[in-house]
Amino acid sequence: MTDFTASSNFTGAGPRVGLALAQCGPFADPAAVIDMAAKAERSGFASLWVMDRVLAPLEPRTPYPASMNGELPAEQYSVLDPFVALTLAATATERIRLGTSVLVAPWYSPLLLARTLTAIDLASHGRLSVGLGLGWSVDEYDAVCAPLDHRGGRLDEIIDVLEAIWADGVTHVDGERYEIAPSEILPKPAQRPRPPLLLAAYTPSALDRVARRADAWIPAGLPIEAIGPMFGAVRDMAAGHGRDPDAIELVVRANASISSRSLDGDRPAYHGSIEQVADDLDATRRVGAHEIVVDLQGSAGTVDELLGLATAVTSPLLAAV
Secondary structure, eight states, X not given: OOXXXXXXXXXXXXXXXXXXXXXXXXXXXXXXXXXXXXXXXXXXXXXXXXXXOOOOOSSOSSOOTTSTTOOOOGGGGSBOOHHHHHHHHHHHOSSSEEEESOEEGGGSOHHHHXXXXXXXXXXXXXXXXXXXXOOOOHHHHHHTTOOOTTHHHHHHHHHXXXXXXXSSSOEEEEXXXXXXXXXOOOOOOSSXXXXXXXXXXXXXXXXXHHHHHOSEEOOBSOOHHHHHHHHHHHHHHHHHTTOOGGGOEEEEXXXXXXXXXXXXXXOOTTEESHHHHHHHHHHHHHTTXXXXXXXXXXXXXXXXXXXXXXXXXXXXXXXXX
Protein backbone atom coordinates (compact mmCIF):
# COMPACT_ATOMS: atom_id res chain seq x y z
CA MET A 1 0.00 0.00 0.00
CA THR A 2 1.29 3.45 -0.85
CA ASP A 3 2.62 5.41 2.12
CA PHE A 4 0.52 8.46 3.01
CA THR A 5 3.73 10.48 3.26
CA ALA A 6 4.75 9.87 -0.35
CA SER A 7 3.76 13.39 -1.40
CA SER A 8 4.31 15.11 1.94
CA ASN A 9 5.59 18.66 2.13
CA PHE A 10 7.08 17.92 5.55
CA THR A 11 10.31 16.22 6.49
CA GLY A 12 9.92 16.50 10.26
CA ALA A 13 7.37 15.44 12.82
CA GLY A 14 4.64 17.89 11.86
CA PRO A 15 1.47 17.16 9.91
CA ARG A 16 1.08 17.24 6.17
CA VAL A 17 -1.10 20.03 4.82
CA GLY A 18 -3.70 19.38 2.14
CA LEU A 19 -6.50 21.42 0.60
CA ALA A 20 -10.08 20.82 -0.44
CA LEU A 21 -9.95 20.71 -4.23
CA ALA A 22 -11.83 23.38 -6.20
CA GLN A 23 -15.28 21.81 -6.52
CA CYS A 24 -17.94 23.90 -4.75
CA GLY A 25 -19.69 27.22 -5.30
CA PRO A 26 -17.73 29.42 -7.73
CA PHE A 27 -15.20 26.58 -8.09
CA ALA A 28 -17.72 24.04 -9.46
CA ASP A 29 -16.05 24.39 -12.84
CA PRO A 30 -13.68 21.98 -14.62
CA ALA A 31 -11.32 24.81 -15.54
CA ALA A 32 -11.01 25.84 -11.88
CA VAL A 33 -10.27 22.24 -10.87
CA ILE A 34 -7.43 21.94 -13.36
CA ASP A 35 -6.02 25.36 -12.47
CA MET A 36 -6.09 24.78 -8.72
CA ALA A 37 -4.70 21.26 -8.90
CA ALA A 38 -1.66 22.33 -10.91
CA LYS A 39 -0.99 25.41 -8.78
CA ALA A 40 -1.46 23.57 -5.46
CA GLU A 41 1.07 20.97 -6.54
CA ARG A 42 3.59 23.66 -7.52
CA SER A 43 3.01 25.36 -4.15
CA GLY A 44 4.01 22.19 -2.30
CA PHE A 45 0.71 21.16 -0.71
CA ALA A 46 0.56 17.46 0.13
CA SER A 47 -2.91 16.53 -1.08
CA LEU A 48 -6.22 17.59 -2.65
CA TRP A 49 -9.62 16.29 -1.51
CA VAL A 50 -13.18 16.20 -2.86
CA MET A 51 -16.52 15.95 -1.06
CA ASP A 52 -19.86 14.33 -1.94
CA ARG A 53 -23.07 16.35 -2.27
CA VAL A 54 -25.93 15.69 -4.71
CA LEU A 55 -28.47 18.39 -3.80
CA ALA A 56 -29.33 21.25 -1.46
CA PRO A 57 -32.96 20.83 -0.28
CA LEU A 58 -34.92 24.07 0.04
CA GLU A 59 -36.71 22.70 3.11
CA PRO A 60 -34.24 20.17 4.57
CA ARG A 61 -35.59 17.45 6.83
CA THR A 62 -32.17 16.91 8.43
CA PRO A 63 -30.02 19.78 9.79
CA TYR A 64 -26.45 20.04 8.54
CA PRO A 65 -24.42 18.66 11.48
CA ALA A 66 -21.21 20.62 10.85
CA SER A 67 -22.65 24.12 11.35
CA MET A 68 -23.93 25.82 14.50
CA ASN A 69 -27.26 26.77 12.89
CA GLY A 70 -27.81 23.52 10.97
CA GLU A 71 -27.74 25.30 7.61
CA LEU A 72 -25.82 24.01 4.60
CA PRO A 73 -22.91 26.32 3.68
CA ALA A 74 -23.78 28.51 0.70
CA GLU A 75 -20.95 27.12 -1.45
CA GLN A 76 -22.40 23.60 -1.15
CA TYR A 77 -25.45 24.56 -3.18
CA SER A 78 -23.32 23.89 -6.27
CA VAL A 79 -20.94 20.91 -6.19
CA LEU A 80 -19.08 19.33 -9.10
CA ASP A 81 -19.14 15.53 -9.32
CA PRO A 82 -16.29 14.22 -7.12
CA PHE A 83 -15.16 11.52 -9.54
CA VAL A 84 -14.92 13.96 -12.45
CA ALA A 85 -13.06 16.47 -10.26
CA LEU A 86 -10.54 13.83 -9.14
CA THR A 87 -10.00 12.63 -12.71
CA LEU A 88 -9.33 16.18 -13.89
CA ALA A 89 -6.92 16.74 -11.01
CA ALA A 90 -5.15 13.43 -11.69
CA THR A 91 -4.42 14.39 -15.29
CA ALA A 92 -3.27 17.90 -14.32
CA THR A 93 -0.74 16.78 -11.68
CA GLU A 94 2.11 14.34 -11.17
CA ARG A 95 2.93 14.08 -7.46
CA ILE A 96 0.24 15.47 -5.14
CA ARG A 97 -2.01 12.90 -3.46
CA LEU A 98 -5.74 12.88 -4.22
CA GLY A 99 -8.49 11.86 -1.83
CA THR A 100 -12.20 11.73 -1.08
CA SER A 101 -13.35 13.47 2.09
CA VAL A 102 -15.69 11.72 2.02
CA LEU A 103 -17.83 9.69 -0.37
CA VAL A 104 -21.20 8.66 1.05
CA ALA A 105 -20.62 4.96 0.50
CA PRO A 106 -24.22 3.64 0.83
CA TRP A 107 -25.30 5.74 -2.15
CA TYR A 108 -23.26 3.58 -4.52
CA SER A 109 -23.15 0.08 -5.93
CA PRO A 110 -19.87 -1.22 -4.46
CA LEU A 111 -18.95 -2.93 -7.73
CA LEU A 112 -19.33 0.28 -9.74
CA LEU A 113 -17.65 2.27 -6.97
CA ALA A 114 -14.67 -0.10 -7.06
CA ARG A 115 -14.44 0.26 -10.84
CA THR A 116 -14.46 4.06 -10.74
CA LEU A 117 -11.96 4.34 -7.89
CA THR A 118 -9.67 1.84 -9.60
CA ALA A 119 -9.69 3.95 -12.76
CA ILE A 120 -8.83 7.10 -10.80
CA ASP A 121 -6.01 5.32 -8.95
CA LEU A 122 -4.61 4.15 -12.29
CA ALA A 123 -5.03 7.60 -13.88
CA SER A 124 -3.12 9.15 -10.97
CA HIS A 125 -0.43 6.43 -10.98
CA GLY A 126 -1.29 5.31 -7.45
CA ARG A 127 -2.03 8.61 -5.68
CA LEU A 128 -5.61 8.00 -4.49
CA SER A 129 -6.78 7.83 -0.87
CA VAL A 130 -10.36 6.61 -0.40
CA GLY A 131 -12.35 8.32 2.35
CA LEU A 132 -15.80 6.86 3.03
CA GLY A 133 -18.63 7.93 5.30
CA LEU A 134 -22.33 7.46 5.96
CA GLY A 135 -23.77 10.89 5.22
CA TRP A 136 -26.57 12.54 7.17
CA SER A 137 -29.23 13.94 4.81
CA VAL A 138 -32.58 12.13 4.57
CA ASP A 139 -33.33 14.17 1.44
CA GLU A 140 -30.18 13.01 -0.33
CA TYR A 141 -30.72 9.37 0.60
CA ASP A 142 -34.27 9.52 -0.73
CA ALA A 143 -33.14 11.25 -3.92
CA VAL A 144 -30.60 8.53 -4.75
CA CYS A 145 -33.08 5.76 -3.78
CA ALA A 146 -30.87 4.41 -1.00
CA PRO A 147 -32.26 3.22 2.36
CA LEU A 148 -31.12 5.23 5.36
CA ASP A 149 -31.44 2.39 7.86
CA HIS A 150 -28.66 -0.08 8.76
CA ARG A 151 -26.04 2.20 7.17
CA GLY A 152 -23.23 0.96 9.40
CA GLY A 153 -23.72 -2.69 8.47
CA ARG A 154 -23.99 -1.75 4.83
CA LEU A 155 -20.73 0.20 5.01
CA ASP A 156 -18.95 -2.83 6.47
CA GLU A 157 -20.24 -4.96 3.62
CA ILE A 158 -19.31 -2.32 1.02
CA ILE A 159 -15.74 -2.38 2.36
CA ASP A 160 -15.80 -6.18 2.13
CA VAL A 161 -16.81 -5.95 -1.54
CA LEU A 162 -14.21 -3.31 -2.38
CA GLU A 163 -11.45 -5.37 -0.78
CA ALA A 164 -12.63 -8.53 -2.55
CA ILE A 165 -12.64 -6.80 -5.94
CA TRP A 166 -9.25 -5.18 -5.37
CA ALA A 167 -7.57 -8.39 -4.19
CA ASP A 168 -5.56 -10.53 -6.59
CA GLY A 169 -7.32 -13.41 -8.31
CA VAL A 170 -10.96 -14.28 -8.82
CA THR A 171 -13.61 -12.16 -7.09
CA HIS A 172 -16.48 -13.95 -5.35
CA VAL A 173 -18.89 -12.18 -3.01
CA ASP A 174 -21.75 -13.91 -1.21
CA GLY A 175 -22.89 -11.34 1.36
CA GLU A 176 -26.10 -10.35 3.04
CA ARG A 177 -26.75 -7.48 0.63
CA TYR A 178 -24.32 -7.91 -2.26
CA GLU A 179 -23.46 -10.90 -4.44
CA ILE A 180 -20.89 -11.30 -7.19
CA ALA A 181 -20.57 -14.66 -8.95
CA PRO A 182 -16.97 -15.89 -9.31
CA SER A 183 -15.55 -13.42 -11.82
CA GLU A 184 -12.42 -11.79 -13.13
CA ILE A 185 -12.67 -8.07 -12.37
CA LEU A 186 -9.81 -6.22 -13.98
CA PRO A 187 -7.83 -4.01 -13.92
CA LYS A 188 -6.73 -3.74 -10.30
CA PRO A 189 -5.67 -0.46 -8.62
CA ALA A 190 -2.07 0.69 -8.97
CA GLN A 191 -1.68 0.60 -5.17
CA ARG A 192 -1.49 -2.90 -3.70
CA PRO A 193 -3.27 -4.46 -1.99
CA ARG A 194 -5.57 -1.42 -2.24
CA PRO A 195 -5.57 2.38 -1.92
CA PRO A 196 -5.45 3.71 1.66
CA LEU A 197 -8.87 3.59 3.32
CA LEU A 198 -10.05 6.46 5.54
CA LEU A 199 -13.33 6.48 7.44
CA ALA A 200 -15.39 9.31 8.87
CA ALA A 201 -16.83 8.30 12.24
CA TYR A 202 -18.40 9.95 15.28
CA THR A 203 -20.32 7.28 17.23
CA PRO A 204 -18.69 4.53 19.32
CA SER A 205 -19.63 1.80 16.82
CA ALA A 206 -18.32 3.83 13.88
CA LEU A 207 -15.07 4.63 15.70
CA ASP A 208 -14.69 0.91 16.35
CA ARG A 209 -15.02 0.36 12.59
CA VAL A 210 -12.09 2.75 12.09
CA ALA A 211 -10.11 0.80 14.65
CA ARG A 212 -10.87 -2.51 12.92
CA ARG A 213 -10.64 -1.61 9.26
CA ALA A 214 -9.23 1.80 8.36
CA ASP A 215 -5.81 3.25 7.65
CA ALA A 216 -6.98 6.62 9.01
CA TRP A 217 -9.78 8.43 10.79
CA ILE A 218 -10.96 11.55 8.93
CA PRO A 219 -13.22 13.69 11.14
CA ALA A 220 -14.76 17.05 10.20
CA GLY A 221 -16.86 19.54 12.12
CA LEU A 222 -15.71 18.49 15.59
CA PRO A 223 -14.45 20.82 18.31
CA ILE A 224 -10.67 20.59 18.29
CA GLU A 225 -10.59 19.63 21.97
CA ALA A 226 -12.74 16.56 21.21
CA ILE A 227 -10.50 15.19 18.48
CA GLY A 228 -7.60 14.04 20.65
CA PRO A 229 -9.66 11.97 23.13
CA MET A 230 -11.69 10.40 20.33
CA PHE A 231 -8.54 9.46 18.41
CA GLY A 232 -7.11 8.05 21.62
CA ALA A 233 -10.19 5.85 21.89
CA VAL A 234 -9.66 4.67 18.29
CA ARG A 235 -6.07 3.77 19.11
CA ASP A 236 -7.13 1.84 22.23
CA MET A 237 -9.78 -0.06 20.29
CA ALA A 238 -7.27 -0.84 17.53
CA ALA A 239 -4.92 -2.37 20.09
CA GLY A 240 -7.84 -4.39 21.44
CA HIS A 241 -8.41 -5.77 17.94
CA GLY A 242 -4.75 -6.78 17.67
CA ARG A 243 -3.77 -3.92 15.37
CA ASP A 244 -0.81 -1.58 15.77
CA PRO A 245 -2.31 1.75 16.89
CA ASP A 246 0.57 3.59 15.23
CA ALA A 247 -0.59 2.22 11.87
CA ILE A 248 -3.74 4.40 12.01
CA GLU A 249 -3.44 8.04 11.00
CA LEU A 250 -5.50 11.08 11.99
CA VAL A 251 -6.48 13.23 9.00
CA VAL A 252 -8.55 16.24 10.07
CA ARG A 253 -10.69 18.23 7.62
CA ALA A 254 -10.77 21.90 8.67
CA ASN A 255 -13.77 23.59 7.06
CA ALA A 256 -12.55 27.16 7.36
CA SER A 257 -14.31 30.50 7.13
CA ILE A 258 -12.04 33.53 6.99
CA SER A 259 -13.33 36.88 8.26
CA SER A 260 -11.76 40.32 7.84
CA ARG A 261 -11.45 40.76 11.60
CA SER A 262 -11.12 38.56 14.67
CA LEU A 263 -14.29 36.97 16.03
CA ASP A 264 -15.12 37.38 19.71
CA GLY A 265 -16.89 34.96 21.98
CA ASP A 266 -17.72 31.34 21.29
CA ARG A 267 -16.68 30.81 17.67
CA PRO A 268 -16.63 27.54 15.70
CA ALA A 269 -13.25 25.96 15.06
CA TYR A 270 -11.46 27.31 11.97
CA HIS A 271 -13.72 30.40 11.81
CA GLY A 272 -12.33 33.89 12.26
CA SER A 273 -9.38 35.98 11.13
CA ILE A 274 -6.37 34.51 9.36
CA GLU A 275 -4.54 34.57 12.69
CA GLN A 276 -7.36 32.80 14.54
CA VAL A 277 -7.65 30.08 11.90
CA ALA A 278 -3.87 29.64 11.89
CA ASP A 279 -4.00 29.20 15.68
CA ASP A 280 -6.73 26.57 15.28
CA LEU A 281 -4.63 24.69 12.74
CA ASP A 282 -1.72 24.70 15.19
CA ALA A 283 -4.03 23.40 17.90
CA THR A 284 -5.02 20.61 15.53
CA ARG A 285 -1.35 19.78 15.04
CA ARG A 286 -0.92 19.57 18.79
CA VAL A 287 -3.75 17.04 19.23
CA GLY A 288 -1.80 14.66 16.99
CA ALA A 289 -3.03 15.20 13.43
CA HIS A 290 -0.89 13.51 10.79
CA GLU A 291 -2.55 15.57 8.06
CA ILE A 292 -4.80 18.65 8.03
CA VAL A 293 -7.06 19.33 5.04
CA VAL A 294 -8.08 22.99 4.83
CA ASP A 295 -11.27 23.88 2.94
CA LEU A 296 -11.36 27.57 1.95
CA GLN A 297 -13.93 27.42 -0.84
CA GLY A 298 -16.43 29.49 1.15
CA SER A 299 -13.87 32.27 1.73
CA ALA A 300 -12.58 32.93 -1.78
CA GLY A 301 -13.93 33.69 -5.23
CA THR A 302 -10.98 32.73 -7.41
CA VAL A 303 -8.32 30.03 -7.42
CA ASP A 304 -5.52 32.53 -6.83
CA GLU A 305 -7.38 34.11 -3.91
CA LEU A 306 -8.00 30.68 -2.40
CA LEU A 307 -4.37 29.66 -2.69
CA GLY A 308 -3.27 32.99 -1.24
CA LEU A 309 -5.48 32.44 1.80
CA ALA A 310 -4.24 28.85 2.07
CA THR A 311 -0.63 30.04 2.17
CA ALA A 312 -1.47 32.69 4.76
CA VAL A 313 -3.26 30.38 7.19
CA THR A 314 -0.86 27.44 6.84
CA SER A 315 2.50 29.28 6.83
CA PRO A 316 2.67 29.47 10.65
CA LEU A 317 1.91 25.77 10.84
CA LEU A 318 4.68 24.96 8.36
CA ALA A 319 7.10 27.18 10.29
CA ALA A 320 6.30 25.43 13.57
CA VAL A 321 7.52 21.99 12.48
